[in-house]
Amino acid sequence: MIEILNLEFMRNAFMAGIMLSPVLAVVSFFVVLRRFSFIGVGVAHSAFGGVALGSLLGISPTLTALGFSVAVANGISYIGRQGKLSTDTAIGIFFALAMALGVIFIGMSDQYNVDLFGYLFGNILAITNQDLITIAVLGGMVLVSIFLFFKELLFVAFDSEVASVSGMPVAFLDHFFMTLLALSVVISIKIVGIVLVSSLLVIPGATAFQITNRYISMIVVSIAVSLAATIGGLLISYYADLASGATIVILASIIFFIAFTVGRFRKGRKI
Amino acid sequence: MKDRAMNIGEKKDVFAELHDVWVRYNVKWILKSIYLKCYEGEILGIVGPNGGGKSTLLKVILGLVRPEKGSVQLFGRMPDKRGGLEVGYLPQISHADRSFPVTVLDVVLMGLYGRTGFFKRPGRSAKEIAMNMLSRINMADHAKESFGTLSGGQQQRVNVARALVSKPKLLVLDEPSTGIDTVAQEEFYELLAEFRDELGISVIMVSHDIGVITAHADSVACLNTQLHYHGEPDLCFKPEVMEKIYGKNLKVMIHDSRCVTCYKRHEDHD
Ligand SMILES: Nc1ncnc2c1ncn2[C@@H]1O[C@H](COP(=O)(O)OP(=O)(O)OP(=O)(O)O)[C@@H](O)[C@H]1O
Numbered sequence: 001m002i003e004i005l006n007l008e009f010m011r012n013a014f015m016a017g018i019m020l021s022p023v024l025a026v027v028s029f030f031v032v033l034r035r036f037s038f039i040g041v042g043v044a045h046s047a048f049g050g051v052a053l054g055s056l057l058g059i060s061p062t063l064t065a066l067g068f069s070v071a072v073a074n075g076i077s078y079i080g081r082q083g084k085l086s087t088d089t090a091i092g093i094f095f096a097l098a099m100a101l102g103v104i105f106i107g108m109s110d111q112y113n114v115d116l117f118g119y120l121f122g123n124i125l126a127i128t129n130q131d132l133i134t135i136a137v138l139g140g141m142v143l144v145s146i147f148l149f150f151k152e153l154l155f156v157a158f159d160s161e162v163a164s165v166s167g168m169p170v171a172f173l174d175h176f177f178m179t180l181l182a183l184s185v186v187i188s189i190k191i192v193g194i195v196l197v198s199s200l201l202v203i204p205g206a207t208a209f210q211i212t213n214r215y216i217s218m219i220v221v222s223i224a225v226s227l228a229a230t231i232g233g234l235l236i237s238y239y240a241d242l243a244s245g246a247t248i249v250i251l252a253s254i255i256f257f258i259a260f261t262v263g264r265f266r267k268g269r270k271i
Numbered sequence: 272m273k274d275r276a277m278n279i280g281e282k283k284d285v286f287a288e289l290h291d292v293w294v295r296y297n298v299k300w301i302l303k304s305i306y307l308k309c310y311e312g313e314i315l316g317i318v319g320p321n322g323g324g325k326s327t328l329l330k331v332i333l334g335l336v337r338p339e340k341g342s343v344q345l346f347g348r349m350p351d352k353r354g355g356l357e358v359g360y361l362p363q364i365s366h367a368d369r370s371f372p373v374t375v376l377d378v379v380l381m382g383l384y385g386r387t388g389f390f391k392r393p394g395r396s397a398k399e400i401a402m403n404m405l406s407r408i409n410m411a412d413h414a415k416e417s418f419g420t421l422s423g424g425q426q427q428r429v430n431v432a433r434a435l436v437s438k439p440k441l442l443v444l445d446e447p448s449t450g451i452d453t454v455a456q457e458e459f460y461e462l463l464a465e466f467r468d469e470l471g472i473s474v475i476m477v478s479h480d481i482g483v484i485t486a487h488a489d490s491v492a493c494l495n496t497q498l499h500y501h502g503e504p505d506l507c508f509k510p511e512v513m514e515k516i517y518g519k520n521l522k523v524m525i526h527d528s529r530c531v532t533c534y535k536r537h538e539d540h541d
């Protein structure tokens with residue numbers, strides 16, 4: 001354990017994981033409540049277009065990924081609220097558009113040193129001190145924002161029409177949450193990757209759903225699952241020499257299936 | 272009935288006004304040229320066939336649906352430009368999910384979020400108000416239970432409590448008695464009357480139960496895309512008016528002894 005922490009990249013990875021866990025957990029609580037899992041997938045993949053553009057222009061891929069993801073998240077939300085098209089149609093369109101743009105940008109770029117695989121599936125070796133600062137600042141913003149607007153977000157998730165009649169600014173809150181979701185996705189890319197990050201926006205919340213039916217304990221469980229998966233996944237990946245992002249996701253899934261089985265079993269006994 | 276009829280005679284303030292309102296979904300007009308005035312302290316009943324546009328009309332008044340044409344005023348403002356405390360709303364279909372992780376008390380507290388203000392949690396006084404409200408609908412014992420574990424009728428009652436808890440100036444109810452047993456219904460309408468007398472609350476209520484409307488409403492709007500009649504309930508249920516709205520099948524719809532059509536049938540038998 002101590003020897004791992006002597007390695008700078010592992011230290012950085014652990015710090016990133018510990019800071020990201022509560023952010024992803026709290027966001028995933030709302031993602032599961034509002035059935036936004038697929039939105040998470042769409043927003044994450046749209047970051048690919050941003051990463052590619054960033055490397056084409058030679059500017060920070062995190063910055064451009066942020067732009068792409070925030071734009072797509074809000075676009076999905078906007079189209080969804082117009083009511084004519086369902087959100088998953090909007091996701092299907094934006095998802096493909098952003099990926100296609102990414103492929104074109106990469107084709108145009110003459111830099112072949114961009115670590116595409118790392119962006120797609122995560123690369124903890126690439127987590128710099130600068131990244132840690134970004135994660136701390138943006139992740140902190142997400143957490144504080146959700147804390148401040150928690151009851152409004154909860155009401156809108158429960159029944160958005162009644163919430164609107166009761167004076168909750170529903171449209172604003174929807175775009176606000178989508179933006180927070182996009183931020184969480186982008187800051188998690190280095191550790192789990194574009195392809196896998198959406199699972200961490202779903203699994204912690206979904207696991208908590210199996211175990212408890214109070215929102216406060218749900219958030220606590222969600223954070224615990226997230227931390228266990230991230231820290232456990234990093235440890236296992238180091239010792240077993242496996243890809244860290246994938247290990248984290250697989251561990252999270254295992255925790256989910258255990259909770260699911262236990263949940264079934266408990267419910268079955270009650271009847 | 273009588274003293275209420277006299278109340279109507281008094282001059283009352285108009286709190287909601289619809290002026291030539293048209294609404295459509297895609298190509299079909301759902302509401303055509305609706306003129307409506309709602310008076311303070313009055314219970315307005317809205318009846319009409321399925322698909323007649325009743326829920327849509329409520330949503331227009333609440334600012335959830337924007338009319339294609341015409342103007343809507345609620346408390347002198349555009350409906351979507353007001354604070355949330357003035358209006359309590361009970362939707363016809365609750366979108367709430369059974370697995371949603373809230374207690375019964377949490378749901379009633381939501382009705383007070385508008386008052387709590389941003390960045391704050393509901394405090395002890397809010398919880399007291401919510402508990403009082405739950406006692407008035409005999410649901411206080413269930414306060415700590417998960418909302419999702421309640422029966423449909425119990426959930427409906429909790430939703431009513433949420434709509435009433437902020438003591439709104441206007442209560443909008445879309446088929447409030449759906450799934451509520453007869454005893455609870457009686458209690459509910461008593462509660463409604465109490466609230467009106469205590470607070471001068473105004474009510475707009477959609478119901479298929481014409482008996483309920485005649486017994487509790489001060490005036491009635493009969494809606495089938497167009498507003499066919501707006502006045503006192505006893506006058507509304509004339510056979511000509513009813514037939515225009517419901518077509519020939521109105522016998523099925525009408526159960527109240529005061530119903531003109533049924534009266535006519537009884538006379539026929541005699
Ligand atoms: N979101 C929507 N999109 C498209 N059409 C809609 C929508 N909501 C309602 N409609 C249509 O508008 C019409 C009126 O619907 P509304 O729900 O207002 O009727 P209602 O009088 O409340 O009926 P019910 O007695 O069944 O509750 C219906 O024909 C319905 O198909």
Ligand SMILES: [Mg+2]
Nearest residue numbers: 325326363445
């Ligand atoms: Mg309806």
